[in-house]
Amino acid sequence: MTVQQPLPVQHPSVWTASQQNATPEEWCYVLSPTDVAEIDAALLHLQHKGLAVTDVTQQDFQLPTLGPKLKQFIKEVVDGRGFQIIKGVPVHRYTAAESTTVYWGLGTYWGKIVPQNKKAHLIGHVRDIHEGNGLKNPINRVYSTNAAEPWHVDDADVVGLLCLNTAKEGGLTSWASSGSIYNRLLQSHPEYVKVLSEDCYLDRKNEIPAGKKPYFVLPVFTSHKGHLCCFYADNYYQLCQRHEGVPRLTPTQLAAFAEFNRLAGLDELRMDMKLQPGDIQLLHNHSIVHCRSGFTDYQEEERKRHLLRMWITPEQGWPLPEQFADRYHTVEIGNRGGIYCPNERPYVPLGPISVMHQSVQSRYNRNDHAMWCVHTVLDDAFKRHT
Numbered sequence: 001m002t003v004q005q006p007l008p009v010q011h012p013s014v015w016t017a018s019q020q021n022a023t024p025e026e027w028c029y030v031l032s033p034t035d036v037a038e039i040d041a042a043l044l045h046l047q048h049k050g051l052a053v054t055d056v057t058q059q060d061f062q063l064p065t066l067g068p069k070l071k072q073f074i075k076e077v078v079d080g081r082g083f084q085i086i087k088g089v090p091v092h093r094y095t096a097a098e099s100t101t102v103y104w105g106l107g108t109y110w111g112k113i114v115p116q117n118k119k120a121h122l123i124g125h126v127r128d129i130h131e132g133n134g135l136k137n138p139i140n141r142v143y144s145t146n147a148a149e150p151w152h153v154d155d156a157d158v159v160g161l162l163c164l165n166t167a168k169e170g171g172l173t174s175w176a177s178s179g180s181i182y183n184r185l186l187q188s189h190p191e192y193v194k195v196l197s198e199d200c201y202l203d204r205k206n207e208i209p210a211g212k213k214p215y216f217v218l219p220v221f222t223s224h225k226g227h228l229c230c231f232y233a234d235n236y237y238q239l240c241q242r243h244e245g246v247p248r249l250t251p252t253q254l255a256a257f258a259e260f261n262r263l264a265g266l267d268e269l270r271m272d273m274k275l276q277p278g279d280i281q282l283l284h285n286h287s288i289v290h291c292r293s294g295f296t297d298y299q300e301e302e303r304k305r306h307l308l309r310m311w312i313t314p315e316q317g318w319p320l321p322e323q324f325a326d327r328y329h330t331v332e333i334g335n336r337g338g339i340y341c342p343n344e345r346p347y348v349p350l351g352p353i354s355v356m357h358q359s360v361q362s363r364y365n366r367n368d369h370a371m372w373c374v375h376t377v378l379d380d381a382f383k384r385h386t
Helices: 017-021 033-049 066-079 096-107 178-188 190-196 234-242 251-264 322-328 358-365 376-384
Strands: 028-030 083-087 112-114 124-126 149-152 158-165 173-177 200-203 215-218 221-224 227-230 270-273 280-284 288-292 306-313
Touching (some): 066 280, 149 251, 200 234, 215 322
Antiparallel strands (some): 112 306, 158 280, 200 215
């Protein structure tokens, strides 16, 4: 019997850096004065209504001409090239609370926003809260440190970042087409495609949903109903070796991971950008992998690198095999993705929860009123406790 060999992926999300860099106008949108005016008007409307951020719906945050563009962007992210850049959100004149509220309002046009860590944060604060010592504990999520993040995807259909402050040095964001990586592997190392299409064990970093094991199992590459889905998280494979019952990584697996990383980092496949204040980046995790370089921060608190992150499940998405449910909670389109740990209610935190003031922040967030309303007094509260 003839064994059918895997075929190269053909999809708009399969591209090279030179192809994308030749047409930045197709994937980088600069907000117009009309767009910004609509955002300001929507924010003012929310301030008058006094809604909790998590209660804000698309109907509450009306953007007559920008809204249809935002919906087209998410469609392109899911079904097209896999990424989108939006520039010009006026975070320089917003408070931290206002920037968070605006970001949530924009997110309502992209889909359901899901929890992204064991504390059930619906908007995460990407900031070094460990003062350069984050990797001393391998359980710490790398986004909360200043260390380089290896190539990976996040645990939802789409990840979005809004930049508030840049680092003093470093903090470069990079992304690449997982379909292009797959095609290169197919040409040069088909044996790696085979091993990466088999089960791989990944650590949950102690963010364990009820009834689940401290690890989960997913292939890097899964072909399903006409799509090649990629799930890759480099350091999670190695960390998972701490658990009993997890098979030892083989030399072939380690070589395959190394080659995946090498290909993703090639100049011809890798897109680079240092996000500036007011920039938004949207990435489709099933077709795009991303990483971040390490960075050096400013000493002043108000100048430290700070991004807001959302995990989003759009109303339209790729079908996923049932195996993804162990990590995605469910594979139901529009309702999947995120991290759900016991006894945690999803909420939007006031700001980055540092090790020093985590207990103070926790008291705010466990109170029903901590689903905070849109008022600048809350921004003052955030400043007093950071």
